[in-house]
Amino acid sequence: MGTLQPHLAEVCGYHFGWCSAGGTPSAGAVPSKFLRATLVLLAAECAGGDAATAVPGAVAVELLHNHSLIHDDVIDQDDLRRGRRTVWSVYGTETAVLAGDALAATAVAHLARAGTVPAREALVLLLDAFNRLCAGQTADLEMERGDAVTVDEYLRMVADKTSALLAAAVAIGAVLSGADEATIGILEAACRDLGLAWQAANDVEDIWGDPAVTGKPPLSDLRSGKMTLPVLAALASDTPAGRELTAHRASGADRARQDLDHVADLIVRAGGRAEAEHLARQRLASAEARLRELAVPDPSRHALTALFRFIVTRSA
């Protein structure tokens, strides 16, 4: 595989929070939590194996995820991630495209080099998730540009954009530790629920979350006009506030801060926030119920369940 080109190595180090722009090691950045890598390792344990056997999978999944974050920020033109300036905004779009590409190549090579039969199966799972990530992000873009989107259409997009890599993470962990089909199926199904719960919780957080926690400006999704779950649920609510929201959007009003606060209030009054929060809770409960189906020692199950809860609620 070789190593990353020196400038790309700095760019990726910056992205992960390990150095400042310029390459000086930095201590102040909020580091990645490596949630997906942890999912891979805990899934390996839940499948009755040793987490160590799944490390190449954990590395590959995390690298592919960060590939998609760097490209996502280019696509959404987001300036901030984890409270720091995004790669494209520091190094330029060109370099961000290449750094994302290089991380994808490195991610895939990490599993391809292993050469075992389970590693090959894991690689196919990773590549399927890679393709679904692209599909989900494309559907997301189409929804932003298009007209009416139903909540169901939104959730199908989320299944590709958010859930596919989470499901691949646990499946890869399980495959690398030699799990049977039934175990893999349960873990994947749990992560499909987890993905929807996470996206719903994220959509709420992106509007009403504390900027100090999200690392993004307040009301950022409203500012960019994104059609997220609370917005879609509010628009579909057939309530006075929902109708006012529809009229407001059609009027093309500008996105001054005061106006955004009003929009956020309309979404609450139309029940959009409550519906998103309900979906997050319900899907998390469903994911946890699936984990209880696993024939696995309690400590492993409890660790994975705790990680699921942390992911959705961000409180350990």
Added chain:
Amino acid sequence: MGTLQPHLAEVCGYHFGWCSAGGTPSAGAVPSKFLRATLVLLAAECAGGDAATAVPGAVAVELLHNHSLIHDDVIDQDDLRRGRRTVWSVYGTETAVLAGDALAATAVAHLARAGTVPAREALVLLLDAFNRLCAGQTADLEMERGDAVTVDEYLRMVADKTSALLAAAVAIGAVLSGADEATIGILEAACRDLGLAWQAANDVEDIWGDPAVTGKPPLSDLRSGKMTLPVLAALASDTPAGRELTAHRASGADRARQDLDHVADLIVRAGGRAEAEHLARQRLASAEARLRELAVPDPSRHALTALFRFIVTRSA
């Protein structure tokens, strides 16, 4: 692997010249010549095997190449490719980033799914080339932004940006048809020469080529201020014209058409064009000499040699 998301399928179809923007099948576009795929198949024959065994490698190499073309056009902000508007200029940067990503995922998955030992070796070769492509493009960007670059530094960049995937193409074809190490080594070395010859010829064509053939505006590399081989050779020439070129670049003169013609003329008078043309001829001859080392029936060698010549001279 699954299939491409419908909108991405249209975007990729547009890129390959199979449909217009909007998805209508189109007959007028200049189709891709699939030179790299052909390299894979002819290398398989030159290695004593059957071209059919190398088809998955040919598909993977061609898809990865087109991934990089779509991203390259985003990076360089080029408006035209093969005489048609580039993907990003038609569908937007966001979609072009995702379409490129999806082609990379599809390319890699094509080999990963095969599951044989040669396919795994071919995959590792492809991923190494993928990483080197990113490295070469990054070095290319750094050179555009930076100060003086020597001809040698430029050629090292070309080894990654252009030669690596060509060398991977023949190595993949050879590996998939069961070639020995010596044969693979000869083919790779030949393609490292081929890549330098091609880039040198391309650099000449991008300045002095017929727009009807290149599909790009005349003098396009000069317009964008690219430091290509004829320019670098002219700057390093220690001739009156070379010194005038150095002064001209330092003056930051605008890039009006008349001015570009003058710059092109300075490059010719400084010997930059001749040096690039000489390098193209010399490296092509070296590549052909290497092919003569192969212990292979003449028809196969002749076919590969003819392809090498076509690639560099664009005359069959």
